[in-house]
Amino acid sequence: MTLLIDAQRCRRCGEQPRCADVCPGNLLVLPERGHIISREPDDCWDCGACIKVCPQQALAVSLPPEAGGQGSTLRAKQIAGKIRWTLEHPDGRLETIEL
Amino acid sequence: MDVLDTDWLVLGGGAAGIMAAIRAKELCPTCRVTVIEKANVQRSGCLAAGINAINAYLNPGETAESFLSYVKAEFANLVRDDLVYTLAERLNEMTDRLVEWGLPVFRDEQGRYLRRGRASVQINGEAIKPLMVAALHQSGAEVFNHRVATDLIIINDRVVGALVLNLADGSFTSVRAKGVLIATGGVSGIYGPNAGGAARHKQWYSPFNAGAGWAMAARAGAELTSLEMRFIALRVAHTMAPTGTLAQGVRTPHINRINAHYLNDYTYEQVEPTTAERLWATLQEEKQGRGPCYLDTRGLTPEQGKRLQKAYLSMCPTQVLQWSDAGKRPEEMPVPITGSEPYLVGGHGMAGLWIDERRRTTVTGLYAAGDAAGGAPKKYVTGSMAEGAIAAETFLEEIQDWQEPNPGAWKVAVDRALQRAKEPLLFNVNASQKTDEHSNSIGSAVSRNSLINSKNVATDGKNQIRQLEEQLQAVMDRWAGGRPAGYVYDAEGLLRAQQEVDYLIEAGRELKAGDAYELMRVHEVWDRLLLARLLLAHMLYRKESRWPVYQSRLDYPSRDDQRWRIFVNSRIPVQNVQKKIEIKIIERPPVDSHGTGGQSVLSAFGGGTA
Known part of the structure; x- marks a missing residue:
């Protein structure tokens, strides 16, 4: 699984989650209760569309072990038309990159 | 079942489809234009993550003729000259449109778009899809997201609409249209991915582009061309991130496992190696045991390393994770490269629907553009947009030929499509x-x-x-x-x-x-x-x-060249669609119009006849 979903942060977005709307693979679904889930975690393309629109930063992307992943993650936040990426290194160090 | 009546039905909301819709509304504001999109146009298709270069642009000194020569040379002297030329004429118009829609570009001292390669300019295209979509909504075209066309509706050998599945509730809508554009992108997933398991969709091209438009057009009897010219990209190993940003953008050298610069062994030094040559050379090194090969970023400054991170975040964010996972900065670790899985994709290679200069397929009422249209490689984003525009213009010229389908025949045709769809x-x-x-x-x-x-x-x-x-x-x-x-x-x-x-x-x-x-x-x-x-x-x-x-x-x-400088096309005779697949192969000769010789520089591969 390469899309990481933070169950504590997901707020379901009033039952109209933008992450599910923008996923190019139609992979994210909202169950009757709880947080957003991926119906086929292995089918994620890692495009990042969902993490950019999540208002709670509940979503992050990482590389799967099959592609050499060691635990780094990327989150994104939209701030005044810009995207602030937060890269968490395997040692827990945070790096912010603004586009 | 719902029936929707429209004039111009665009299947697929990517670069080609969006431009085809916008152009139709520009020329005919009263026409009803409908875009059907499998996901959401905001982030659908191969541009979901963004892009950081416009790779089909005529930089100063280049012309449509010189662009054609360049494409022909890279593709073994066999491309559709008419298609390449007619899209090349409009590449800069399409780039200017993108800039007008708000696409951030870099500029040189003279204020021109910053050149990256011969036919390439540098951009910040993270938001290229949302920007295109804003222009699409502005145009007045209607968009239906999360809808999948399963089949074309055909009456008397003419396409008169499509059957559409709504992914939200499972309902079907039959859409009656005066013209239908196939702009559904290329085809991934015919070959296996580089890595399996949780990385099965770590692919270069969108794993969600399954070739729906190609297949439904084939079932309608449309001709396809050059499928055998599969496209294979040179990519970053594991992440399948693009390599042009490194090789062209910051000119990192190609090195093999023993730190040798191998590219010069395979190309003429005076000529900038083509994408195909870089791929071929890398695979040869792998074969001879000198792999993996790398793009050596170690000569870059920390500032350039930071810019690289930003460039990748704008189009393939997971590349940034590769450096981080290795505990290195981009300028500290050479990037491993390899060949991607093969694809059928008309924007990069030759495969796709066979179309004429006006972007008509061989079936009346059916048009094609972008990655779904064959014969014109290296068209990329702007060339796909140009094809969408040309298709819309052709459609509007032909709209008066439209005749309302007979209601009885319509019902029979829709029922047939529905039966197959819901099987x-x-x-x-x-x-x-x-x-x-x-x-x-x-x-x-x-x-x-x-x-x-x-x-x-x-x-x-x-x-x-x-x-x-x-x-x-x-x-x-x-x-x-x-x-x-x-x-x-x-x-x-x-x-x-x-x-x-x-x-x-x-x-x-x-x-x-x-x-x-x-x-x-x-x-x-x-x-x-x-x-x-x-x-x-x-x-x-x-x-x-x-x-x-x-x-x-x-x-x-x-x-x-004596025997095979021809296009290999195929079609499925319509009457046999339901039975065992019968494939008819058709040879089509090349038409060397627009007066270019297209001398090949591929002689380094052997077998060239330039």
């Missing part, structure tokens, strides 16, 4: 039709109710769909020149693959779907199987090796 559903038609009458819900096959009920049904339909897709990929990888086979193949292997794909097509008829998403997935597998079968017929037919790596045969290792 994999777990529920029988009569039961759900009854539900429809009571609830007055749309969709005779999958009503909202049947879908909700279906969630309670234990089914391993989902696993079977995936298994069949992976079986197809295994067959193609092994016998039809996949990555594990070094991309090469021979007749014996192809025949074996044909036999196995035929078996998988039969097995595919048994696939079952419990909801609308699974129904879409079954159709994706069906489409991939059909296209794999067509691809194999093309690969068998061309008895030479014309395009190194892309089309390279063990049993016919040389290029033969």
Whole structure:
């Protein structure tokens, strides 16, 4: 699984989650209760569309072990038309990159 | 069932489809223009993550003629001159439109777009899709997201609409249209990915582009071209991130495992190596045991390293994770590179629907543009947009030929498409039709109710769909020149693959779907199987090796311009669609219009006749 979903942060977005709307693979679904889930975690393309629109930063992307992943993650936040990426290194160090 | 009437029906909301819709509304504001999109136009298709260069642009000094010569030279002197030329004429117009829509560009001292390569300019395209979509909404075209076209509606050999599945509730809508554009993108997933398991969709091209438009056009009897010219990209190993940003953008050298600069051994030093040459050279090094190969970023400054991070975040964010996972900065670690899985994609290679200069397919009422249209490689984003615009212009000139389909014939044609579309559903038609009458819900096959009920049904339909897709990929990888086979193949292997794909097509008829998403997935597998079968017929037919790596045969290792400087096309006779697949191969001669010789620089590969 390469899309990481933070169950504590997901707020379901009033039952109209933008992450599910923008996923190019139609992979994210909202169950009757709880947080957003991926119906086929292995089918994620890692495009990042969902993490950019999540208002709670509940979503992050990482590389799967099959592609050499060691635990780094990327989150994104939209701030005044810009995207602030937060890269968490395997040692827990945070790096912010603004586009 | 809902019926929607429109004038211009655009299937696919990517670069080609969006531009085709905008152009139609510009020229005919009163026309009804409808875009059908499988996901959401905001982030759908191959530009979902963004892009950081416009790779088809005429920099100062370049012309449509010089662009054509460049494309022809890279593609073994066999491309559709008319298509390449007519899109080249409009590349800069399309780039200017993107800038007008708000696409951030970099500029040089003279205020011109900052050149990256011969036909390339640097941009910040993270938001290229949302910007295109804002212009699309502004145009007045209507957009239906999360809708999948499953088949074209054909009456008297003319396309008059399409049948569309709504992924939100499983209902179907028949869309009646005066013209239909196939802009559904290229085809991934015929060959296996570089890595499996949780990385199975770590692919270069969108794994969600399953070739729906190609397959439905083929079933309608449209001609396809050059499928055997599969496209294989040189990518970053593991992340499948683009390498142009490194090789062209910051000019990092190619090194092999023993730190040797190998590219010069395969190319003329005075000539900038082509994309195909870089790929071929890298694979040769791998084959000779000097792999993995790398793009050596170690000469970059920390500032350049930071810019690289930003560039990748704007188009392939996971590349940044690769450096981080290794505990290195971009300027501290050479980036491993390798060949991608093969794709059918008209924006990069030659494969696609056969169209004329006006972007008409061989079936009346059906047009094609972008990655779904063949014969004009290296068109990329702006060339796809140009094709969309040309298709819209052609359609509007022909709109007066339209005749309302006979209602009886319409019903018969729609019912036939519907029957095929809903075949994999777990529920029988009569039961759900009854539900429809009571609830007055749309969709005779999958009503909202049947879908909700279906969630309670234990089914391993989902696993079977995936298994069949992976079986197809295994067959193609092994016998039809996949990555594990070094991309090469021979007749014996192809025949074996044909036999196995035929078996998988039969097995595919048994696939079952419990909801609308699974129904879409079954159709994706069906489409991939059909296209794999067509691809194999093309690969068998061309008895030479014309395009190194892309089309390279063990049993016919040389290029033969005398016999094979022709296009290999195929079509499925319509009357046989429902029965065993019968494929008719058609040879089409090249038309060297627009007066360019197109001298090949591929002689480094051997077999060249430049």
